[in-house]
Amino acid sequence: xRLKRRHESAAVIPTASMADIAFLxxxxxxxxxxxxxxxxQVALPKTELRFEVPKEAxxxxxxxxxxxxxxxxxxxxxxxxxxxxxxxFAANLVVEFPDRPVVxxxxxxxxxxxxxxxxxxxxxxxxxxxxxxxxxxxxxxxxGG
Amino acid sequence: MKLKQNKPSDEIPTSSMADIAFLxxxxxxxxxxxxxxxxxxxxxxxxxxxxPIVEKEDSVLVEVNAFGDVLVDQKPTELEDIFDYLxxxxxxxxxxxxxxxxxxxxxxxxxxxxxxxxxxIKIKIDGTAVSVREIDMKIIQEAEAELEEGENLESIxxxxxxxxxxxxxxxxxxxx
Numbered sequence: 001x002r003l004k005r006r007h008e009s010a011a012v013i014p015t016a017s018m019a020d021i022a023f024l025x026x027x028x029x030x031x032x033x034x035x036x037x038x039x040x041q042v043a044l045p046k047t048e049l050r051f052e053v054p055k056e057a058x059x060x061x062x063x064x065x066x067x068x069x070x071x072x073x074x075x076x077x078x079x080x081x082x083x084x085x086x087x088x089f090a091a092n093l094v095v096e097f098p099d100r101p102v103v104x105x106x107x108x109x110x111x112x113x114x115x116x117x118x119x120x121x122x123x124x125x126x127x128x129x130x131x132x133x134x135x136x137x138x139x140x141x142x143x144g145g
Numbered sequence: 146m147k148l149k150q151n152k153p154s155d156e157i158p159t160s161s162m163a164d165i166a167f168l169x170x171x172x173x174x175x176x177x178x179x180x181x182x183x184x185x186x187x188x189x190x191x192x193x194x195x196x197p198i199v200e201k202e203d204s205v206l207v208e209v210n211a212f213g214d215v216l217v218d219q220k221p222t223e224l225e226d227i228f229d230y231l232x233x234x235x236x237x238x239x240x241x242x243x244x245x246x247x248x249x250x251x252x253x254x255x256x257x258x259x260x261x262x263x264x265x266i267k268i269k270i271d272g273t274a275v276s277v278r279e280i281d282m283k284i285i286q287e288a289e290a291e292l293e294e295g296e297n298l299e300s301i302x303x304x305x306x307x308x309x310x311x312x313x314x315x316x317x318x319x320x321x
Binding site for chain 2: 015016018019021022023025026029033036039044045046047048049050051052053062101103104105106107108109110111112113114115116117119120122123127128129130131132133134135136137139
């Protein structure tokens with residue numbers, strides 16, 4: 001007697017739950033994302049020491065061609081017409097959010113004159129703490145040391 | 146003769162859902178830019194209209210010229226040599242002020258490098274000055290995490306050098 005051939009199971013990978021997995025990933029990314037308040041692209045200077053910048057901070061960005069954008073940390077950054085406006089921005093900031101640090105996001109190659117004026121404005125407005133945003137400098141450690 | 150009826154399936158086709166979702170993920174991943182969230186902190190002088198008078202002779206003057214070269218007390222110095230120059234001075238007087246005075250045309254990055262170099266110098270409780278490196282950041286972070294109420298980082302890592310970066314306006318009004 002000839003046996004009936006065994007029923008072959010279909011070689012299919014179950015993909016029904018793929019969509020669930022993918023959407024869970026999307027939801028995870030959407031929940032964990034924090035939006036940058038200042039999207040200016042600058043080549044940051046490199047330092048070896050770097051400290052975490054508090055989440056609630058005001059940003060001042062200075063690009064290579066001297067353009068300045070500011071945000072008090074609540075809204076997206078807005079451009080300033082001239083460097084002299086930094087004083088009034090900083091004064092408003094100190095009144096509204098007295099303990100908020102200011103993060104200076106300036107390009108590596110900006111002439112120091114511009115930074116000097118920004119820092120001077122911040123000093124005049126009695127800002128107490130600023131952060132100089134930087135990238136990590138890689139250190140070549142001597143071998144065996 | 147009875148025709149066989151072709152019954153349409155009453156299921157929503159979901160087989161392409163995964164493709165759509167993964168496309169969305171890829172889109173978000175490609176368009177995401179990572180925010181730089183670390184930097185050097187720099188405490189500005191407290192609300193005080195009379196800045197401490199620093200005798201020029203007492204302090205170490207670190208200048209950065211327009212080309213980004215460093216001059217310590219008027220002598221051209223490499224970044225790595227600043228520590229060796231400052232070490233004996235700081236061990237004699239841990240409060241010795243160090244003034245960074247960049248040229249208006251100097252690139253911002255070179256001033257930050259000098260500031261970084263000075264910030265890496267720590268004066269331990271026993272009075273010796275050491276220069277910490279990047280690797281030590283782990284220790285700093287661990288120490289930061291284990292800080293207890295009322296304790297501060299200085300007791301573990303040592304004191305910072307007294308660095309000030311006067312602005313052009315301050316230099317004009319106080320120095321001359």
